[in-house]
Amino acid sequence: MAEEADRIYVDYEVKDHIAVIAMNRPEKLNAVSDEVVRQLIDAFRKFDADPDAWVAILCGRGRAFCSGADVHQRQLRSREEFERLGGPQGHGANSGDLLTQSVNYKPVIACVHGYVLGLGLGMILDCDLTVAEEGTRLQLTETSRGLGSAKHWAQFHFRNAGAFGDDVTFTGRWFSAEEAHAANVINRLAPKGTHMDVAMEMARQVASNPPLSVRAAVRTRRFFLAQYTREAAFQMAPMKLYLSEDFHEAALAFKEKRKPRPFKGR
Numbered sequence: 001m002a003e004e005a006d007r008i009y010v011d012y013e014v015k016d017h018i019a020v021i022a023m024n025r026p027e028k029l030n031a032v033s034d035e036v037v038r039q040l041i042d043a044f045r046k047f048d049a050d051p052d053a054w055v056a057i058l059c060g061r062g063r064a065f066c067s068g069a070d071v072h073q074r075q076l077r078s079r080e081e082f083e084r085l086g087g088p089q090g091h092g093a094n095s096g097d098l099l100t101q102s103v104n105y106k107p108v109i110a111c112v113h114g115y116v117l118g119l120g121l122g123m124i125l126d127c128d129l130t131v132a133e134e135g136t137r138l139q140l141t142e143t144s145r146g147l148g149s150a151k152h153w154a155q156f157h158f159r160n161a162g163a164f165g166d167d168v169t170f171t172g173r174w175f176s177a178e179e180a181h182a183a184n185v186i187n188r189l190a191p192k193g194t195h196m197d198v199a200m201e202m203a204r205q206v207a208s209n210p211p212l213s214v215r216a217a218v219r220t221r222r223f224f225l226a227q228y229t230r231e232a233a234f235q236m237a238p239m240k241l242y243l244s245e246d247f248h249e250a251a252l253a254f255k256e257k258r259k260p261r262p263f264k265g266r
Contacts, residue, residue: 010039011061012046017207018200019053026062032119033070037098044102054211055203056108058127059196065112066120068141079243099126100226105219107206111199112177117141125155126225128218130186131202132177133195143172145254146247146263148239154232158225161185 011022021043023030030036047056060066099108110124113133118141124130142149149169156165164183168175180186190198206214241247246263253260 009036010043012043014053017054018203019047019056023060029064029067030060031067031070048103055206059111064114068118105215131188131199132186136177139174145250148236150232150236154228158228
């Protein structure tokens with residue numbers, strides 16, 4: 001959509017070697033459309049190429065970090081579109097690897113508040129460090145929407161949160177930042193209204209070190225994380241869950257603001 005492409009959904013600024021990458025679609029709780037993904041990729045690549053930027057903070061404007069994928073755009077395409085695109089994403093808008101394929105080993109801190117759902121949860125699990133405001137609510141929505149959650153499952157296990165990851169992956173239930181912190185999924189909890197302050201202090205601590213030393217550790221971390229997530233994606237890809245009847249019903253139910261009809265397993 002040309003109109004959407006003309007709007008700036010992602011802000012980028014740098015000060016004292018710290019880049020702030022902020023999703024700015026507050027009226028949709030920063031729901032991620034194809035254009036938002038493309039702008040995030042551009043922002044991450046700008047950060048990667050910026051010699052003055054040593055660490056980045058990824059955050060969301062408004063009441064939430066991210067409410068997940070824009071269901072109306074990305075999950076209500078026709079079957080023909082899904083088959084042609086190979087999934088819910090549009091051309092050049094693959095959210096599954098937007099960070100790892102755009103940033104060469106510079107550290108990224110996720111700073112979250114409000115709600116962190118689906119695609120948003122996947123983004124923070126890709127980030128190297130995470131600060132969450134107390135009371136933040138999170139959910140792996142892929143399970144209840146009929147999509148694959150294997151990558152998220154692998155991300156939880158990579159963080160030594162296997163039992164917790166099994167729980168929230170298989171049930172699709174809501175969980176709190178406090179639960180996630182106790183399970184080693186989140187690095188630091190911030191009191192209400194201070195999440196950006198805490199993230200900035202963490203970023204300053206990271207930036208006070210020799211940047212190449214930090215990047216060596218980040219590079220190693222991402223190498224092993226990529227092994228986990230690639231293998232998980234490989235196992236799930238042949239299932240093409242985005243073509244299933246259950247996925248279609250879950251997306252329609254979301255659009256029509258009703259409970260899904262009984263799922264059929266097909």
